[in-house]
Amino acid sequence: MAVFRPSARSAALVAASIAGSLVLAPLVAVPASATVATPTVATADPTATTGDEPRGVVAPDAPLALDGVARVGGSVSVATGAWLPDDVALTVAWFADGERLDGATSPTLDLGPALAGAVLHAEVTGTLADEGSVPVTVASETVVVEPGEIVGGAPTVTGAAVVGTTLHADAAWSPGTVSYTWTRDGAPIEGATSAEYTVTAADLGARLAVTVTAQVDGYATRVESSAATAPVTGVLSGAVPVVAGTATVGSTLTAQPGSWSATAALGYQWTRGGVAITGATARTYVPVPGDLGTQIAVVVTGSAAHHPDLVRTSAAVKIMPGTFSAPAPKISGTAQVGKKLTASAGTWSPTATLAYQWKVDGTTITGATSSSYTLPASLHGKKVSVTVTGSATGYATTSVTSAAVTVAAGAFSAPTPKVSGTVQVGKKLTVSAGTWSPKASLSYQWRANGSAIKGATSSSYTVPAAAHGKKITVTVTGRATGYATKSVTSAATRAVTAGALSAPTPKVSGTARVGQKLKASAGTWSPKASLSYQWRANGSAIRGATSSTYTLRSSDHARRITVTVTGRATGYATKSVTSRATAAVVKPFSRTAAPRISGTVQVGKTLTASPGTWSPKPSFSYQWKVNGRAVSGATSSTYKVRSADKGKRITVTVTGKRSTYVTASRTSAATAAVKAAPRPSRTTPVNEWDCPSWAPIKGNRSSSGDWIYHVPGGRWYDRTKPEECFSSRAAAQAAGYRPSKNG
16 A cells, blocks of 8 residues: 655654653642633534545644743743644644733743733644645643742841941842841841941840842742841950060069950960960969970960950060089090990989980091990091080080090901812802901902912902913902001912813804805804804715805705804813704795686676696695785685675785795786676665665555555655565566556
8 A cells, every 4th residue: 555654844843842742841830719711712623535625634632731830930831732634834822811912922932020910821723735724723721820939049148247347238139129127136227228237336245137128020029038147246455465584494484465455354375386385374484394495475365245355475485494514424444446435424413314426536426326335446546535415304405525545556367268169261269258357458369379360359260271280379468447457368279170162052044045145153152262164964064164154055955954163262172062953945946827817707706716837736825815905714716706896806826835945926917897796676675665776666565455666756656665676667567566557
């Protein structure tokens, strides 16, 4: 059967009507006593007609719903509902107390002050453009418009409730004209009717508030009061106090407050470093030893009824210390390098905490701060003293110094050094000097058969070839300030034996291919040696191949190549090392061929690659390519052409591999551009309404059993849903469809 799609315009009107009814907020409820009956509007017969009779308008059931806020300042909307047929045109009219509102033709009506108390309803009329068609009008439900609300937060009072301060009333209300009345403990204040009010002495102790009133036509009058302030307070006056007296431990300090308001009662609090001192609340205060060096001040607080306390703080004074006496310390012990001296501080009055500092020739010795001190060699011949420093809370720090003593020289001992290591040419010998007491600065001299070896003055020595057969000793000499220089010599080693060369395995670089050059890298020999080379094939020496490079010959094919490097040096045994073998030497194929492609170059067809004749015969692998790009997985001798290959050119690369031959690859000539596969004459629709562009003819099966096809441009083509699509009329007729009588 023929199926019709709605026109774009009618579908949009219906969608807009439905969407509008979904997003509007519910109406504010109207009191039952204010309900007005829904107006009655005549409608046309909506029954559909056939033949040449005009179509009828099908309207939704009355009354239509109203949504929104029915209050001045709000808005209401009518839900037009669903109308048929699809191309019906809708108009809206609004009525207040039964009279039509000029210009109110939108589905949404904004409610102004003039509509307060009015009974509203809307009428929606549906009209068809068909000649003779009768318009249909449907009325909405009714609603009574309530007065508007003046909106805004509760009024507030800003400012401090203090005599002489101006308070501000804040009330951001809309709409309407705002007026103000200030109150004192709930009673209006005469003349206080502006948005600002300056607090007076008459308000002292009372709570202040403001009442705000707003009025405007069409809106309910709003009257609201702010929260009350805290009780109103006054302001005291007072001078900054001064601390009198001597600021030392044990002296009396006195607070002098200066001039204050007559009604103020004064209190005192002494502070140390800004922190209140417990119990120090009198006008006077005697500093204790714990106050030494701190800042002492007094805080004076004035109090009076209905006045906030006034606090004033004096400038601080620094408490100075007292003094005490102490005897000169005494030094006991032997004044000799390496010996310990001890300080005796004597009796201090009062008791003090003591610290010590040892000195040499009057200069401080870093780190020497205990009551005892062990004399280092650096002080030999110098004068040593000790300074004792005493401290106590409330007293000035005092330092006293002992009489000086002269430091006598010391001596140290040393063990016989020991030589460790292999006594062989090229090996390293190391000396262990042992522990010297006290610690000394050590120097070394190595000797061969008792003679000093020039330049051999470190704690280790690498034996040269010249020392072969000789015995080695080492002399260690120690020096330290204040100590006599001392030298000790080790026992002689056995005679030095011959050394051995150290060499890495040589490496061969280059390509193992006939005609290519190989290069030998001998690496680093220790010690440095004179090197010679011998190249070998499968282990056999190659005659004349004795340089560091070798060019591969045809006779080397399929053989593995090595090189032997031989090193020689005076005092060392000759040493030979051989490289790892190369891979078997390869050579190119004597003959290769470009592959050929056979088969039809069309989507869905299979192409075959022929590799041609190669010598000697290798094993083959394949890689098919489209426009020069490898096709993943296309690695057999055949290839099925894909839809994606349409219009592109295909090649195949054949790779030949054989043991001891150079792998070679050859690529075929490109095919012609791939042709598309032939299309069918019959196919399925691309969606519910449309056929593909290459098969545009629509085949439709009606409910009465007729099979009809429609061609583009036909009267019913755009309104027909296809079951099948055809590329030609002949294909549609062959499938059993007849042509539409209307094209």
